[in-house]
Amino acid sequence: MSGAVLGFVAARARLGLSRAAAVSGSVLSTALDGAPGGAKSNPTNKGPGDAFVRRFSSIFGGHAQSTNEILMVSPTAFEYNSAAAQDNHFMEAVVEAERLSARETVLREHDALREMLHEVVGCKVHVFDHSEDHGTPDACFPNNWFSTHGGNEVEVSTLVTYPLKSENRRLERREDILSRILSGDAYGKVVAMESHERGGRYLEGTGALVLDRANRVAYAALSERCSRELCLEWAEALGYNEVVFFDATDEQGNPVYHTNVVMAVGTNVAVACTESVECPAQRGRLLGALSRNHEVVEITRGQMNSFCGNVLEVMDGSGRPCMVMSTQAHDAFTEAQRDALRANLPGGLHHSPIDTLERIGGGGVRCTIAEIFRG
Numbered sequence: 001m002s003g004a005v006l007g008f009v010a011a012r013a014r015l016g017l018s019r020a021a022a023v024s025g026s027v028l029s030t031a032l033d034g035a036p037g038g039a040k041s042n043p044t045n046k047g048p049g050d051a052f053v054r055r056f057s058s059i060f061g062g063h064a065q066s067t068n069e070i071l072m073v074s075p076t077a078f079e080y081n082s083a084a085a086q087d088n089h090f091m092e093a094v095v096e097a098e099r100l101s102a103r104e105t106v107l108r109e110h111d112a113l114r115e116m117l118h119e120v121v122g123c124k125v126h127v128f129d130h131s132e133d134h135g136t137p138d139a140c141f142p143n144n145w146f147s148t149h150g151g152n153e154v155e156v157s158t159l160v161t162y163p164l165k166s167e168n169r170r171l172e173r174r175e176d177i178l179s180r181i182l183s184g185d186a187y188g189k190v191v192a193m194e195s196h197e198r199g200g201r202y203l204e205g206t207g208a209l210v211l212d213r214a215n216r217v218a219y220a221a222l223s224e225r226c227s228r229e230l231c232l233e234w235a236e237a238l239g240y241n242e243v244v245f246f247d248a249t250d251e252q253g254n255p256v257y258h259t260n261v262v263m264a265v266g267t268n269v270a271v272a273c274t275e276s277v278e279c280p281a282q283r284g285r286l287l288g289a290l291s292r293n294h295e296v297v298e299i300t301r302g303q304m305n306s307f308c309g310n311v312l313e314v315m316d317g318s319g320r321p322c323m324v325m326s327t328q329a330h331d332a333f334t335e336a337q338r339d340a341l342r343a344n345l346p347g348g349l350h351h352s353p354i355d356t357l358e359r360i361g362g363g364g365v366r367c368t369i370a371e372i373f374r375g
Contacts, residue, residue: 064152064214065267068315069124069372071177072114075106075140075357076129105356110140113352113365121324121350122317126372128177136172141363142370143260144205145172148181150373153213154238156188157375162205163196165225170197186374191237196230203230207258207367212265215293216240219286221248221259244289248276251301260366261304266313267321269344270294273304295344297337306332307364313345314371322347326354326365 117123130139149158159181164170173194181187193203203209208226210219218240220231231243248256256262256276263272270290275298277283290296299308311325323345330351333341341349351365358364 064150065212065265066313066315066321067150067371067373068122068317068319069126069374070117070314071126071128071142071181071370071372072110072117072368073139073142073172073177074114074127074129075103075110075361077103077132077137077139102356102360106140106354106360109352109354109357110368113354113368116350116352117314117324117369121314121322121347123314126180128174130172136168138166138169138361139172140357141207141361141367142172142177143367144169144207146178146181146370147206147209148187148371148373149213149238151375153216153373157186157373158189158191158238159187160191160205160234160238161194162208163194163202163230164204165202170194181372191234193230193234196227201227201230203227203234204258206371207260209234210259210263210265212293213373214267216242217289218243219259219263219265219289220245221256221262222246223255223257225257226259242289244286246277246282246286247279248273249278250276250305256304257362258367260310261307261364262309264309264311264313264323264366265290265294266323266344268294269297269341271297271299271309271311271341273301273309274298275301276304295340297333297340299333299337303329303332307358308332310364310366312366312369312371314369316347318347320347321345322350324350324352324365324369326358327351328353328355328358329364 114125114127118125130136145162145164147160147162149160151157159178161173164172196202202225204225208220208223209231211217212219216239218231218235220226220228220243222228222245228245231245234240235243248259248262250256262276264270272286272290274283274287277286287296303309307326307329311323311329313321313323316322323341330338330349338349354365354368357368361367
């Protein structure tokens, strides 16, 4: 390793946080606690029920794969990020005359998504905002600059901060957000990797890494934002057993910028755009690794473009795994695929429309959520 694992106190001083963000960032609400009594009932979400939940808990001794606590950053200063668009081919530019109206639309979409996650799913949601002074148009995608790992996943609860490719995205690292996460000294170890930015090597959090936390397997689609060497360094630091590397391309042959657009991993089910992995040997390794512990729902590149791979398993207010996604993604899954997902998710499927955010920002629901694992 290259000294990425730092002492807890020393790491806090070396995280390279944005001072402007630390001073002017504000908290919209301390936390939206999980809805009393759990998620509201949804008659379309019929899963296998309590027997699955008992089996889930007995296998993993807790919620290693998914969490009920999440963090989001409201897109209060959202804009099209031309720097990120250089290799994110899912983004669409807006003309200056539409800039503010697009932001207003994205804010409404994000508010509705957050309400769904809190009121319907029953998640505990920490919410922050950002301002134009921060210079962070993509701040509503917080999962790229940090991740958390609890005691059910790693030997010592761990916070990781990551090296980001775009300079304006590096400003998203904020002292006020980390202070909230670190409250009560929840993490015994910090892995600070952002020094690799100086050498032009990047690993953009759980955008670049899709994690099978319960089995300590990481999946990585190699790209400018996902360094093989840093993946291996990360795996050593966190005690992961395996990193499954592959190359994924879109319909035009461009490398897919983030792994979490290609695929998602839940407790018992995974989603993967195997069509985007053109190398037969790589595709075989990917499917082989996923199918060891999961039913695999394979999607097409067209479905990937609708963000069917950019979905996330969370725990609902009753402690049941469910999957959250955009309405565009939900509608792009076939009925047979939705049935396969529901069969493995007793909390069901939940979706909210974020069409404008997906079109301009180039990221779906999973990108808007940073998971908080503790203990």
